[in-house]
Amino acid sequence: MKLNTIGLICTLILLSCTSGKKPVEQKTVYEYQRSGMVNLSRQQNGLLSVNSIQTAEDVNKAVSFAEINALENILFRGIPGSLQADPIISNEKEAMTKQALTKLIFNEGYRIFMTDSRLIERQDSKNAVTVTQEVTFDIPALRKHLEQNGVIRKFGL
Amino acid sequence: MKIVKTVLIILLLSAGRLAAQGTTPANTQPTIMVIPFSQEGTSLRTAYEQNELVRVAITKVKEAFDKRGVNTIDLRAKIKQTANTGALQEDQKSDLKDEVINNSGADVYVEVEANANYTNTGNSVTLILTAYDAFSGESYANKVGNSPKFYTTNFEKLVEKVADTEIPNLLNTIQEKFNDVIDNGRTITVKVGIHENSKFKMETEVDKEGNFLSDVIEDYIVEKSYKGKYHIQGMTANQLTFDIVKVPLKDESGNNFRVSRFASDFRRFLRSKEIQCTQTINGNSLVFTIN
Incomplete structure (x- = not known):
């Protein structure tokens, strides 16, 4: 009886001593989401520079997101106070059916028209990096590309 | 069999080409004339020749159209042509503007006004651009832009500055209206x-x-x-x-x-x-x- 009691106590002690596994911290995977955090930086001779803010789990991904965000804002929203105050593409839904446009935005096709991309500010937080990226696009060249691929109409009736 | 295959390939290729053509909307280049804003009692020629700011602004607007692949009708040439045909005399006034526009054959005309502003905190330029459908007189686009203030009297440079921002937007708005005309x-x-x-x-x-x-x-x-x-x-x-x-x-x-x-x-x-x-x-x- 005594032995049984001791055995039970030992078992309880052993069970309570099992190493408490710390819960594995799940790394957040950031998906690209367009935001309106794009503001005019400067403009000259058809070159438009905007500051775009995005967050991702690493700096390279955040920079890439910021570049895409800058482009999408120029294409679909326009940048107030700039030479592209109105969006280049007025009907986003219809335009997104064109392969040339999806390739331009998501397959890094935009890099041909991006004349500069520089990191202005970086903020590191737990498992995330937020960047402010100044991205410059050659607007006339971008427009011409979209015209040639039938995404937007050439100027005229 | 070989011939059938060849015919099929040709048909497929031509179908592809037709589909590709379908994605690129065909459009006609409109004819555009850029004119100065002229007050009542001032002829177009006077408004053009006596205001250097307007001349710079007009040239910038024409340059912007050229970059978009649209040729513009030269105002001075048209005034001369109109004057030669006796439709416009130098002493005739601004109400003959319509005649110049009608005789030009332009689809769209853009009226340009540029004014210099003098202040103690610096000088600036106001640029007013208005585009009209010559056919109906309907307004297509209106833009007003102010240059930043500088301690300078080089107003031509200030006009260039404001024109660089406002003209692309003017063209974009005109194109939006064109798209509406195409659709509706x-x-x-x-x-x-x-x-x-x-x-x-x-x-x-x-x-x-x-x-x-x-x-x-x-x-x-x-x-x-x-x-x-x-x-x-x-x-x-x-x-x-x-x-x-x-x-x-x-x-x-x-x-x-x-x-x-x-x-x-x-x-x-x-x-x-x-x-x-x-x-x-x-x-x-x-x-x-x-x-």
Whole structure:
């Protein structure tokens, strides 16, 4: 009886001593989401520079997101106070059916028209990096590309 | 078998080409003239020649159109041409602006105004750009821009600065309007009046079904207007006015839609109802008088 009691106590002690596994911290995977955090930086001779803010789990991904965000804002929203105050593409839904446009935005096709991309500010937080990226696009060249691929109409009736 | 294969390949290739053509909307280059804003009592030539700011602004606007692949009509050449034909004399005033525009054959004209502003905190320039449809006089785009203030009297440079920002936006807005015209058609106005000696009134029954003349006319406009878009401004016993009748940009053959054709068709339609009328066409305005 005594032995049984001791055995039970030992078992309880052993069970309570099992190493408490710390819960594995799940790394957040950031998906690209367009935001309106794009503001005019400067403009000259058809070159438009905007500051775009995005967050991702690493700096390279955040920079890439910021570049895409800058482009999408120029294409679909326009940048107030700039030479592209109105969006280049007025009907986003219809335009997104064109392969040339999806390739331009998501397959890094935009890099041909991006004349500069520089990191202005970086903020590191737990498992995330937020960047402010100044991205410059050659607007006339971008427009011409979209015209040639039938995404937007050439100027005229 | 080989021949069948070749034919199939050719057919497939041509189908692909046709599909690709379908994705690129064909469009016509409009003719555009850029003119200075001229106050009453000032001729276009004076407004152009006596204001250097306006000349810089006009050149910048023309340059922007050139970059978009649209040629502009040169104002000075047109003024000279108009003057040569006796339509415009140097001492004639700004009301002859319309004549220059009409004679130019421009589809769109852009009016440019540039003013220098002097202040204690620096000088700036205000640029006002307005684009009109020469056909209807409808305003296509309006932009007002101010340059940043600088302690300078080099106003030409300030005009360039503000023009660089505002002109691309002007062109974008014009293109938006063009897109609307492509999608929804051009606007014409149709006025149908009744001659004082005529036996008809708008409430006269004109067919076996007992339809009024006004109903018959409206039904015709419904059928012939582009996408059925029209608007009646007003109707009296002697007049029916449509201030908006949308017509397509191109006809079935792909040629430019002719307003004169619309007028003739309407006149013939009335004749089929044993109604005689006369027609007058002035730009986008059609006036019919039922006798």
